[in-house]
Amino acid sequence: MPANGEVPAIRVEEVDKIFGNDADRVVALNRVSVAIEENEFFTLLGPSGCGKTTLLRLIAGFEQPTAGRILLQDDDITRLAPYDRPVNTVFQNYALFPHMTVEQNIAFALEMLEKPAAEIDQTVTDMLRLVRMEQLRDRRVDQISGGQQQRVALARALAPHPRVLLLDEPLSALDYKLRKDMQIELKRLQHETGITFIFVTHDQEEALTMSDRVAVMNDGNILQVGPPHEIYDHPSERFVADFIGDTNFLPADIIERGGDAVSCRLESGEVLAVPAGVDLPDHDRVTLAIRPEQVTLCETAGDATLQGTLQDAVYIGTDTHYRIRLADDSLFTARVQNARGRAQLFESGDRLGIRLDPEHVQLLKD
Amino acid sequence: MASVSPYSNAPVLDLEALARRREVKTNVLLTVPALTVLVAAASGPLLIMLIFSFLTPGDYGGVKWELSFDAWFQVVLHRDIFDDTISLADAHLSILWRSVKLSFLTTLVAFILGFPTAYFIATRPPETRNIWLFLVTIPFWTNLLIRTFAILEIIRNQGVINSALLGMGLIDAPLDMLYTDIAILLGMTYVYIPLMILPIYASMERLDFRLVEAGYDLYASRWKVLKRIILPLVKPGVIAGSILVFIPSLGAYVTPRVLGGGKNLMLGNLIELQFGQGRNWPLGAALSLTLLVIVMFALIFYVRSAQRETH
Ligand SMILES: Nc1ncnc2c1ncn2[C@@H]1O[C@H](COP(=O)(O)OP(=O)(O)OP(=O)(O)O)[C@@H](O)[C@H]1O
Numbered sequence A: 001m002p003a004n005g006e007v008p009a010i011r012v013e014e015v016d017k018i019f020g021n022d023a024d025r026v027v028a029l030n031r032v033s034v035a036i037e038e039n040e041f042f043t044l045l046g047p048s049g050c051g052k053t054t055l056l057r058l059i060a061g062f063e064q065p066t067a068g069r070i071l072l073q074d075d076d077i078t079r080l081a082p083y084d085r086p087v088n089t090v091f092q093n094y095a096l097f098p099h100m101t102v103e104q105n106i107a108f109a110l111e112m113l114e115k116p117a118a119e120i121d122q123t124v125t126d127m128l129r130l131v132r133m134e135q136l137r138d139r140r141v142d143q144i145s146g147g148q149q150q151r152v153a154l155a156r157a158l159a160p161h162p163r164v165l166l167l168d169e170p171l172s173a174l175d176y177k178l179r180k181d182m183q184i185e186l187k188r189l190q191h192e193t194g195i196t197f198i199f200v201t202h203d204q205e206e207a208l209t210m211s212d213r214v215a216v217m218n219d220g221n222i223l224q225v226g227p228p229h230e231i232y233d234h235p236s237e238r239f240v241a242d243f244i245g246d247t248n249f250l251p252a253d254i255i256e257r258g259g260d261a262v263s264c265r266l267e268s269g270e271v272l273a274v275p276a277g278v279d280l281p282d283h284d285r286v287t288l289a290i291r292p293e294q295v296t297l298c299e300t301a302g303d304a305t306l307q308g309t310l311q312d313a314v315y316i317g318t319d320t321h322y323r324i325r326l327a328d329d330s331l332f333t334a335r336v337q338n339a340r341g342r343a344q345l346f347e348s349g350d351r352l353g354i355r356l357d358p359e360h361v362q363l364l365k366d
Numbered sequence B: 001m002a003s004v005s006p007y008s009n010a011p012v013l014d015l016e017a018l019a020r021r022r023e024v025k026t027n028v029l030l031t032v033p034a035l036t037v038l039v040a041a042a043s044g045p046l047l048i049m050l051i052f053s054f055l056t057p058g059d060y061g062g063v064k065w066e067l068s069f070d071a072w073f074q075v076v077l078h079r080d081i082f083d084d085t086i087s088l089a090d091a092h093l094s095i096l097w098r099s100v101k102l103s104f105l106t107t108l109v110a111f112i113l114g115f116p117t118a119y120f121i122a123t124r125p126p127e128t129r130n131i132w133l134f135l136v137t138i139p140f141w142t143n144l145l146i147r148t149f150a151i152l153e154i155i156r157n158q159g160v161i162n163s164a165l166l167g168m169g170l171i172d173a174p175l176d177m178l179y180t181d182i183a184i185l186l187g188m189t190y191v192y193i194p195l196m197i198l199p200i201y202a203s204m205e206r207l208d209f210r211l212v213e214a215g216y217d218l219y220a221s222r223w224k225v226l227k228r229i230i231l232p233l234v235k236p237g238v239i240a241g242s243i244l245v246f247i248p249s250l251g252a253y254v255t256p257r258v259l260g261g262g263k264n265l266m267l268g269n270l271i272e273l274q275f276g277q278g279r280n281w282p283l284g285a286a287l288s289l290t291l292l293v294i295v296m297f298a299l300i301f302y303v304r305s306a307q308r309e310t311h
């Protein structure tokens, strides 16, 4: 877990990265600042092309930022070559050296650092044990499976015991089952080695289950940084709420700004006292985000916040997803846990009410 | 063909067998052109050479059909015409040695210059790579003799280099470059270097440059990345390039003739001499076969040692 009060392992300060010039200019990173704590499992999450790999490559030293600085603890490493940084990378395609054996791959960095032979041998043995690959030491890397290559890539990057390990979508090439296993394995490795991990993924579930903190990125910007539950429960922007998990969005107007709570009027006329988010926008037109599992369905009348007609219900084992058409013709999703032996609560075409708990309604900045 | 009863299996099987036999026949037919070329263009001439090398030279060239081992004897040994003492044929041995040495050096220089060139081309953006490749192949458009005379024009005593150096006052007398081994080396390197660049480029283009990044990431310096990652991975191209340069260098004729003058013969010139002025066809044939044997041994040795390193 992040240790507070210490100097962060990596600090990215106001970094811009622009590729190309003039006509085909691409702003890959736009004023990105983030601090990654010592011994943290930190995840960069975002859709394809948002700049995750670019940020990782800047930290690794394969690219130079157009502006800004990168610090490793107190040292400015912005201009250092990759081989001068105590930072190692696990590449997305593994990039194992095809002309070397498993052992030679893992020993490579140690040989480059001119460690004594006995120490290299010992470290390789330790690393192979760490990733549970002892039997395949002398195998050529093109003669082992994808999952095994993944482990060798990890062992190779961990062998020189870097201060920070960068992992660029290391699990994306693996099948579902293996990916689940490797997620647990990665957590264990991070725990056992005590090395700071910066992990890139575009799989939100992976990000939420593995990370100490997550940074959600879009279009070259970091939108929100926080622990998984905070990102999930209190997304600061519509993009974050939409990207992570399923979310219902309801337009609303702020009618009163209190201290802890804000009164919002929904389209339906209903007024909700919503907990104030981090920073409130100046304008009154806002969006409320509601997770599908945090609402209750009820018969039409009574104390329902919203009313609608059930469009369809999809049974998916543990839950049933109800899609309800609201008065303004938008669809609202509710997820209700199935109790044993109980049939579906409603039938398509039923009029029903949706009860919102103000505690679980998140006010979004935009 | 037997009539096929729709109710019986046997004729159907027969048909299949027939089709198979026909297929075999067409396969044999298809190999005829290749076999013709192999026999007529490769084995045939070789066989003639082999036979000629065991015959007696004719008085005005050609051969007399009398068995003789003189030609093979003369390849490396020399019998004094006055006292019949036998000694090593120094002239032949020095030519042999020069051929092997110059071909080896040509291969080496072509590699030293060709490797960075291939690397340079392979690291250009894909759109511009073809332009560079095109430039590399341009010399092939001109006749070898003309290109060799161009080199001569550059290095002769009143040539471009000497005039420039004299003009700048860097030297007082022209440098004697023409008709030396260096001149031959220069000429052959120039002529054969594309044959080194192209195969290395082909391997380099297939090289995954992410491996190079991985090398840097794992604390390898530029030199170490070159030695431990790039070179081993493009080795097939280096092997191919070296073979393509070494073999024609060993048998080179035009370049040593023009740039080496009459003095610095190579094997190709010696062979030509025997079939021409020397009027000793059997010796020419024996020398040609010697060249073939050297090439074969060099190839076997080279490929073996290259393979040993990879495994
Ligand atoms: N070398 C480059 N030259 C030009 N543009 C680039 C280069 N590298 C990246 N980009 C651009 O920068 C942006 C960010 O790319 P990046 O590779 O960081 O995305 P990503 O978040 O890793 O995406 P993915 O999830 O698909 O890997 C993209 O628009 C990409 O096209």
Ligand SMILES: [Mg+2]
Pocket (backbone or CB within 6 Å): A052, A053, A054, A168
């Ligand atoms: Mg990427």
